Amino acid sequence: MKEKKESALQETKNKSLKNRKFRELWNRPGYLIRRLHQIHLGLFAEECRDEDVTPVQFGMLSVLASGVEMDQLTLSTSVGVDRVSGADVIKRLERRGLLQRNRSEIDRRARVISITPQGVEFVENVRPKMARAQAKLVAPLTEAELAELERILKKLIEANNDASRAPLGVN
Amino acid sequence: MKEKKESALQETKNKSLKNRKFRELWNRPGYLIRRLHQIHLGLFAEECRDEDVTPVQFGMLSVLASGVEMDQLTLSTSVGVDRVSGADVIKRLERRGLLQRNRSEIDRRARVISITPQGVEFVENVRPKMARAQAKLVAPLTEAELAELERILKKLIEANNDASRAPLGVN
DNA sequence: ATAGTTTAAGCAGTATACTACGTTTTGCAA
């Protein structure tokens, strides 16, 4: 099954040399990043298939795990998603009893989000699985390559932060 | 507006040193990749806001642009999405008259996808905008850094290809 | 030849990730 067709991977790679910049998919940084993002989602899902949790869901819970409380927008931006996506994730986590949504006494527009005891336990259970997914993702790299990758990714994110439709830490 | 709050970006970064591997969002490669993916989507959307097209849509059309025909699964895997997501994208591109879906004469289960003249024109119009989005994304990097980033991303994608839920070129 | 497997698609359901628009509350300034 795995050998049935010629590898499109190899095919795309070989063509890449003789073409103009960005002409082939394989030469588009955006394409490479999207593929790696999908791979990470796959690895994470595989590690956490018993708990049925996603990277963004775990990201939110791990932000709240220390017991801090915050409104939906602050929570959303702190994990790098927009307000509406964040509210969606929060809704699902609330349904599973992993966090609470309460009206703020100070600002009656806001909803204050806090983790539940079940949420704390959940984070502790899932944390090693998350770490395994991260480790598998970067397992093919040497220490030096990993350090370089992280440095370059951080540089790109910092420089382009405003370009994202969910900029981190500015609204 | 941009200065209103303390930068969560900077905050997260500073905390990162004194914590265990992967403990903080900022130290999770998967998180960095997701953020950069979002940034690319934002840059692409900004460049192509007149044409209302996404990277995956453009990817499909640019694969077809030379006039080749293929079934939905082959097309989907060649741009790195699964069969169902691909069919969804194809449906929308067909609705806009940029490609055609015809039943195969040889295999009556299959739908043969081919680009239309409007599709070809569309690709030519959008290609420079796609290239600008790619260029902006990696603009903060030196030539050497870009080369290293691409090398590492390709290495990770090749090594982890099967881990993706839409592996490229194997089915 | 036919029975069983595989393959290409379709359909339903779910999660992330947005835009656009509307509502209520807050806060500032004339």
Add this chain to the structure above:
DNA sequence: TTGCAAAACGTAGTATACTGCTTAAACTAT
């Protein structure tokens, strides 16, 4: 103080990206 801008949230709509189930056609092996 009132009047208006901004903020927090909600709702609706759209696109990507899957899983799981089903149907119909094609293939394979006996």
